[in-house]
Structure formats: C-alpha cells, structure tokens
Amino acid sequence: MGNGKASRITQCAETAFSDLASPIVDTAIEQAREVAREPSVEGFHQLRISMRILLTLWWFYRPLTDSRKYTRQRAMLKSIASAAGKARDYDILVELLRLQGKSSSVSTHEISAARDAAVEAGKKILSPSSVQMQLRQMLSQTSMSLTSRKRLHxxxxxxxxxxxxxxxxxxxxxxxxxxxxxxxxxxxxxxxxxxxxxxxxxxxxxxxxxxxxxxxxxxxxxxxxxxxxxxxxxxxxxxxxxxxxxxxxxxxxxxxxxxxxxxxxxxxxxxxxxxxxxxx
Known part of the structure; x- marks a missing residue:
C-alpha cells in the first residue's frame, strides 16, 4: 500500500477495512480471470499470493470479527489459495528438474498430466465468477460487521x-x-x-x-x-x-x-x- 493510498485511509480501524481490502480483492478477481484465460505459472503464483495477503488482513482484523464467520471466511480463502497452489506445485517440480539438469531423464508427460488434472480439479473454485462472488460477498459482510460496531478503534x-x-x-x-x-x-x-x-x-x-x-x-x-x-x-x-x-x-x-x-x-x-x- 503506497503513501498515496495511506492518505485516503480513515483513522478508524473498522472503517479502514474496506480501503485496505478492496484493492486486493479487485486484483485477485482480475488474476482469476487471467488464470481462466491462460493457466500460466506466474498467474497461479500471483493469485496464491493475493489469497495469502487477504488471509493476513483477515488475521489482522480477527479480534474485531465474529469467530465463526472468521473461521468460514478463512477456510474459503485457503481453498482458493490451495487450488492455485496445487497447479503451481507441479510447475515448481518441473523447474527444479530443469534447473538441476534432471528433466532430460524424466518424461514430463506424467507431470504435465498431473498438473492438468490439478487445474481441472480447481476450475470450479478458481472460476472468475465464483472467486468474484465469494470475495465480494466476504468483503461486504465483513465491512458491514466492522462499521456497525459500537466501539471503534x-x-x-x-x-x-x-x-x-x-x-x-x-x-x-x-x-x-x-x-x-x-x-x-x-x-x-x-x-x-x-x-x-x-x-x-x-x-x-x-x-x-x-x-x-x-x-x-x-x-x-x-x-x-x-x-x-x-x-x-x-x-x-x-x-x-x-x-x-x-x-x-x-x-x-x-x-x-x-x-x-x-x-x-x-x-x-x-x-x-x-x-x-x-x-x-
């Protein structure tokens, strides 16, 4: 978050949530669209990073949120990160084999097939419409819950x-x-x-x-x-x-x-x- 954004963030922790979370959610939704168009190594990597940042932000606000809602929302964020990560893990394996000169003795067909299966298995979770709906809903619910608190920080x-x-x-x-x-x-x-x-x-x-x-x-x-x-x-x-x-x-x-x-x-x-x- 740059200094320009900081100047627009309210001094109240509860109302600052939307200013902090919205740009990350927007980025994640766009990344899900990119992954759907082209399931690239970097695309999965960046989407997983966005989910980790959102998980960190939810941890930051954990003392101010309902514990049951927090648990459900955290599980949802982790499921998206995991779906992106499973495909990414196969990319890492191929890269390690290639960098260490082992790929010439390994058939990449099996690894590519396993990666494709991981991408296919995660399609529903990583679909742009699903990611957008879940993240927008989570953002709205959490923002409303925080700003309705009687005691502000x-x-x-x-x-x-x-x-x-x-x-x-x-x-x-x-x-x-x-x-x-x-x-x-x-x-x-x-x-x-x-x-x-x-x-x-x-x-x-x-x-x-x-x-x-x-x-x-x-x-x-x-x-x-x-x-x-x-x-x-x-x-x-x-x-x-x-x-x-x-x-x-x-x-x-x-x-x-x-x-x-x-x-x-x-x-x-x-x-x-x-x-x-x-x-x-």
Missing part, C-alpha cells in the same frame, strides 16, 4: 498492537528453530508462514504505523528467500512420494529422489545458518 494503535504481536511470535519461532541441535523442517515451515504474515502486515500497514519497520522488513525478506527455496524442494519431494508414476519414465528414479534428499538437506542447513546469522 484508532487505526494506528490497533495496527501497532497487531504488528507487534506478529513480530513477537515470529521472533519466538525463530529462536526455537535456531536453538535446535539439528535443523527441523516443521520449525522452519512455521518460521516461513509467520515471516510471510509479518511481511504482508508491514507492507500493508507501513504508512499508518507509529514507527518505521524497514530494517525488520528487510531481514524478513532476506530470511524468506532461502526458506522458500527449501519449501520448493520439500513440496516437490511430497509430490514424488505421493505420485510414484511421475518418475515412471525416468532412467534412474532412485538417483533423482536421492538428489532431492541431498538438496533438501543442503537448503535446510543454509536456512539454519542464515537464521542464526540474521536473528541471533
């Missing part, structure tokens, strides 16, 4: 409190991850999820926060890159484990699986080193 104070909570939780998770004698995948995955949430909060709310968070945001971005690289390998390993047929045409499937295992260990150790370096 000053946006800056509320934003400072929620961002501080997210940062504190992130630092705690990082401390737990780096204290472990051996790098733990689950702990690093938690750090990645919380890092993304805190990053999106800072990028959305930076203009209204009482102090700057530039150095923290820079560190988070630096942290997320190797954790994202690690996650790509973990997700690809999962696809190969759950779908053995993906390597049915490979010359040496065991060698490919071994490469993924070694690459996972390498990226895990790199992530552990960088977390200790930047956050200890």
């Amino acid at each position: 000053q946006l800056r104070n509320f934003a400072d409190t929620r961002v501080a909570k997210s940062e504190k939780k992130l630092r705690k998770r990082i401390a737990q991850a780096v204290r472990a004698k051996r790098p733990d995948l689950a702990a690093f995955h938690d750090v990645r999820k919380l890092g993304k949430k805190t990053r999106y909060l800072l990028e959305l709310l930076e203009p209204v926060l009482s102090r700057g968070h530039h150095s923290t945001l820079t560190r988070i971005k630096r942290t997320l890159q190797p954790l994202g690289d690690l996650n790509d390998v973990v997700v690809s390993e999962g696809l190969l484990r759950c779908n053995p047929s993906l390597l049915s045409g490979a010359d040496q499937p065991r060698k490919i699986r071994h490469w993924f295992k070694k690459e996972r260990e390498r990226r895990l150790n790199t992530s552990a080193y960088l977390l200790r370096k930047d956050w200890s």
Whole structure:
C-alpha cells in the first residue's frame, strides 16, 4: 500500500477495512480471470499470493470479527489459495528438474498430466465468477460487521498492537528453530508462514504505523528467500512420494529422489545458518 493510498485511509480501524481490502480483492478477481484465460505459472503464483495477503488482513482484523464467520471466511480463502497452489506445485517440480539438469531423464508427460488434472480439479473454485462472488460477498459482510460496531478503534494503535504481536511470535519461532541441535523442517515451515504474515502486515500497514519497520522488513525478506527455496524442494519431494508414476519414465528414479534428499538437506542447513546469522 503506497503513501498515496495511506492518505485516503480513515483513522478508524473498522472503517479502514474496506480501503485496505478492496484493492486486493479487485486484483485477485482480475488474476482469476487471467488464470481462466491462460493457466500460466506466474498467474497461479500471483493469485496464491493475493489469497495469502487477504488471509493476513483477515488475521489482522480477527479480534474485531465474529469467530465463526472468521473461521468460514478463512477456510474459503485457503481453498482458493490451495487450488492455485496445487497447479503451481507441479510447475515448481518441473523447474527444479530443469534447473538441476534432471528433466532430460524424466518424461514430463506424467507431470504435465498431473498438473492438468490439478487445474481441472480447481476450475470450479478458481472460476472468475465464483472467486468474484465469494470475495465480494466476504468483503461486504465483513465491512458491514466492522462499521456497525459500537466501539471503534484508532487505526494506528490497533495496527501497532497487531504488528507487534506478529513480530513477537515470529521472533519466538525463530529462536526455537535456531536453538535446535539439528535443523527441523516443521520449525522452519512455521518460521516461513509467520515471516510471510509479518511481511504482508508491514507492507500493508507501513504508512499508518507509529514507527518505521524497514530494517525488520528487510531481514524478513532476506530470511524468506532461502526458506522458500527449501519449501520448493520439500513440496516437490511430497509430490514424488505421493505420485510414484511421475518418475515412471525416468532412467534412474532412485538417483533423482536421492538428489532431492541431498538438496533438501543442503537448503535446510543454509536456512539454519542464515537464521542464526540474521536473528541471533
């Protein structure tokens, strides 16, 4: 959210919701249209990012919303993100094989077929009309619920409190991850999820926060890159484990699986080193 938009955002947290959420919803709807026209790698990636940003915004407003409605709306946002992500995961697998010189020994037919099946399975959820209807309805309902509250909150104070909570939780998770004698995948995955949430909060709310968070945001971005690289390998390993047929045409499937295992260990150790370096 740029400074120009910040000047138009009300100082009340409840009425600021629409100003914050509407541009993201508009972008997501357009991205769903683009994916329907051309199910590209980048299209799925950008739509999934928009859903994650909306999930972060809904978490930001969680203390001011009905818990049951929040649970339902969060599940809906996650279903759209998951549908986009499943197709994206196969694209990541192909890219890893290609970058590491393994694609020549693997038939991409099975992977392409699995990706097409994931796209087909997600068509209903990702259809532009469905995405538009669900997001617009969710936006309207949440906006009405927030603005009808009797007690209103000053946006800056509320934003400072929620961002501080997210940062504190992130630092705690990082401390737990780096204290472990051996790098733990689950702990690093938690750090990645919380890092993304805190990053999106800072990028959305930076203009209204009482102090700057530039150095923290820079560190988070630096942290997320190797954790994202690690996650790509973990997700690809999962696809190969759950779908053995993906390597049915490979010359040496065991060698490919071994490469993924070694690459996972390498990226895990790199992530552990960088977390200790930047956050200890």
